[in-house]
Amino acid sequence: MSPANHLKRRCLLIQKQGIRAGTVRRSAWIIAGAFLLLPGSRAGEGPFFITYTHQMEEPGNLEIATKSLTGKPDGGNRFLGAATEFEYGVKAWWTTELYVDGQATGGESALFTGYRWENRFRVLPREHWINPVLYVEFENINGADKSLLEVVGHDGLDDLTTANSEARREKQREIEAKLILSSYVKGWTIAENFIAEKNIRHEPYEFGYAVGVSRPLALVATPDRCTFCRENFQVGVEVYGGLGTHAGFGLHDTSHYVAPTLGWTLANGAMFGVSPGFGLTGTSARFLLRFGVSYEIAQCGRATRRLFGNSGGSQ
Amino acid sequence: MRVTLRAFIVAAGGLMVAGSSVRAESPVHRAPARASKITNPLDGNEQAPLAGAKLYARECAACHGAAGAGGGKAPALTQTEVSSAAPGTLFWVLRNGSLYRGMPSFAHLPEPQRWQIVTYLRTLRPNATAAVKPNR
Structure with a gap:
């Protein structure tokens, strides 16, 4: 190829990339604008990143959230795992969620790692001192996934340090079940999750747990619409880890983390969360930082139906 | 064997009828009598309805409307059934919701906020805008 042609091709490529970057930027602004215009509601299930409570999504509401995780494991490169969550309240007792996962690792690559589809069913119709919820999830991710939305079996440092080019070849098509138990006691939220996961190929059942406690800084709401009042902040702590497999159940060679959490809800309902996590065993990463934002679009289903010409709404 | 089958059908039918009547009944009527005896600890607190208006706008207005007039399947909260209900009964409804009728539980809100x-x-009040408006 002549130098002139090469230069021409290079200019075209730069132009194309510029257009693509412009389109992405424009789309981001449109999405951000739509978020501000759509009716909002209080988002999130408290400040937890890993632990589920028995709070369900309100029927017809759509919550969009990001859950990101960054860390630099010993012997590995710094990474950023990101999961984008779309949570919809089908019924007051049934919430469904779709997660789309990706990650970027310094000095390696950025890649889409797969998706998860989960459903939560509230078992008892009334509030009790302890409230069970059944959780069923199908995940189709690859071994390079670093969102660490749960720790099961013997998950550990190896999963975070394996090179993307190698890890992405491992397919993880898994069914995961959780028993969620949670309670609200005098302003405190206390939740316990028991996890069982099975790769649908011939792999053992893996087990894990997550426990969380949280509380808002103030239980009484102020009359004014405010951003920095204490009622808008929730603090808590999560502890989670693996419990081995059915062949080797227990704490041997498993990872465990303790993670203080902070959630801050803005006046428009958007919620920001941050949670530094500290590894408790030799197989855990020493330090992980989680952060995320969530926004709930109230009565998204009704708005969508209206968009398609059906004025009838349902709750 | 036939008797067992018939008994099963009758029992299942009975359960379905009982279930449908439970679903049709308003949550206010389903609250146990003992709930109505619980008094509102914030009764007489001037700030409470103002803060309540703010919380209502955030938690309830999307379904029940900004002034409580209702919308879709969400009933109007301006009905006398609501305004005349005992505070403890309303508190019970907020805590438990009515999951099969589409009303979620609001137990995640701290008790004082409920x-x-x-x-x-x-x-x-019926046919009127809210007596209390949230502060801006």
Whole structure:
């Protein structure tokens, strides 16, 4: 190829990339604008990143959230795992969620790692001192996934340090079940999750747990619409880890983390969360930082139906 | 064998009828009598309805409307059934919801905030805008 042609091709490529970057930027602004215009509601299930409570999504509401995780494991490169969550309240007792996962690792690559589809069913119709919820999830991710939305079996440092080019070849098509138990006691939220996961190929059942406690800084709401009042902040702590497999159940060679959490809800309902996590065993990463934002679009289903010409709404 | 089958069908039919009547009944009527005896600890607190209005706008207005007039399947909260209900009954409904009728539980809100909403709900009147407006 002549130098002139090469230069021409290079200019075209730069132009194309510029257009693509412009389109992405424009789309981001449109999405951000739509978020501000759509009716909002209080988002999130408290400040937890890993632990589920028995709070369900309100029927017809759509919550969009990001859950990101960054860390630099010993012997590995710094990474950023990101999961984008779309949570919809089908019924007051049934919430469904779709997660789309990706990650970027310094000095390696950025890649889409797969998706998860989960459903939560509230078992008892009334509030009790302890409230069970059944959780069923199908995940189709690859071994390079670093969102660490749960720790099961013997998950550990190896999963975070394996090179993307190698890890992405491992397919993880898994069914995961959780028993969620949670309670609200005098302003405190206390939740316990028991996890069982099975790769649908011939792999053992893996087990894990997550426990969380949280509380808002103030239980009484102020009359004014405010951003920095204490009622808008929730603090808590999560502890989670693996419990081995059915062949080797227990704490041997498993990872465990303790993670203080902070959630801050803005006046428009958007919620920001941050949670530094500290590894408790030799197989855990020493330090992980989680952060995320969530926004709930109230009565998204009704708005969508209206968009398609059906004025009838349902709750 | 036939008797067992017939008994099973009758029992299943009975359960379905009982279930449908439970679903049709308003949550206010389903609250146990003992709930109505619980008094509102924020009764007489001037700030409570204002804070309740703010919480209502955030938690309830999307379904029940900004002034409580209802919408879709969400009933109007301006009905006398609501304004005349005992505070404890409304508190019970907020805590438990009515999951099969589409009303979620609001137990995740701290108790004082639920009482603030109850205080506000009792200010709603039929064919009128809310007596208390949230502060801006």
